[in-house]
Amino acid sequence: MMGAVSLPPPSSRASFSSQETTRERIQTEAARLFVASGYHGVSMREVAEAVGVTKPALYHHYADKEALFLAMLDGALATLARLVEHAGQQQGIRAQLDTLIRDLLDTAPEQRVGLQLASELRHVSPERRAAFETEYRRVWMGGLTALIEAAVERGELRTDLSPATLTLALLAVLYPLVSGPGARQPQQTAQALLSVYFDGAGPR
Numbered sequence: 001m002m003g004a005v006s007l008p009p010p011s012s013r014a015s016f017s018s019q020e021t022t023r024e025r026i027q028t029e030a031a032r033l034f035v036a037s038g039y040h041g042v043s044m045r046e047v048a049e050a051v052g053v054t055k056p057a058l059y060h061h062y063a064d065k066e067a068l069f070l071a072m073l074d075g076a077l078a079t080l081a082r083l084v085e086h087a088g089q090q091q092g093i094r095a096q097l098d099t100l101i102r103d104l105l106d107t108a109p110e111q112r113v114g115l116q117l118a119s120e121l122r123h124v125s126p127e128r129r130a131a132f133e134t135e136y137r138r139v140w141m142g143g144l145t146a147l148i149e150a151a152v153e154r155g156e157l158r159t160d161l162s163p164a165t166l167t168l169a170l171l172a173v174l175y176p177l178v179s180g181p182g183a184r185q186p187q188q189t190a191q192a193l194l195s196v197y198f199d200g201a202g203p204r
Contacts, residue, residue, distance in 0.1 A: 023061055025051050027072050031113050039069060039120040066124050073121070073132060076114030077139055079107060084143035093151035094198065097170070101190045104177055108186070111178035144170060173197045 029050040033042045044065055048058040062068040087100040104111060121129055148170065149163040157166060173193045177186065 022051075022053070022057075026053075026058065026061060026068070027075060030068055031072055031117065034069065034072070034120060035113060035116045039065075039123040044068075066128060069117070069120070069124060070128055070132060073114065073117055074135075076110065076117065077132075077136060079110060079114075081139045081143065083107070084140070084147070088143075088147060093147065093154075093156045094194075096147055096151075097194060097197070101174070101177065101194060102187075104174060105186050105190060108178050115179055141167065170197060 026047065030042070030047045033046060033050060042065070044058055045055055047068070048055045051058070062071060083100055083103045086103060087096040090096045090099050121132065124132075145163055145167045148157065148166045151157045152159060152163055152166070161169075173196070176193070177190055
């Protein structure tokens with residue numbers, strides 16, 4: 001049996017909470033600035049001013065602009081991981097993808113920011129960019145492919161196309177839901193796209 005976990009004193013817990021709140025504010029303001037001005041158009045001084053902290057305080061949380069930028073992308077990737085996990089808890093590929101699409105629509109504004117930030121990834125160091133791209137492929141692409149592979153094994157999807165190809169087709173369906181301006185009827189659009197994915201676009 002595991003021993004009891006010792007909690008920090010209340011003052012320490014309050015400090016941790018305060019730090020998390022500050023980090024959230026930093027990432028929110030930094031995301032707004034990066035989306036508006038691009039990676040090279042934003043300085044750490046501007047981020048500090050937008051948040052209302054000093055530059056030393058900002059550097060206490062993030063070592064440099066790259067670290068802050070990648071932390072925001074890591075946050076977006078963590079959200080995608082949670083969506084894949086939630087979808088995987090459903091029974092059957094149709095229920096899984098229906099859940100995934102509904103969750104994507106619920107987080108669409110956040111996903112659009114993530115896509116805009118990802119378009120600036122070319123500006124970070126090659127090593128950090130490669131590390132993030134590897135993690136993205138593992139979490140998002142790998143997570144979706146795992147759902148598709150399991151569905152193929154259960155006989156729920158066609159077997160004449162590879163799971164990798166079926167995953168690319170799924171991404172083509174998902175991308176319009178979180179890119180560009182939102183659809184006027186997002187749920188109806190999502191269900192129509194899902195129907196095309198499963199049933200094709202031919203006359204019925």
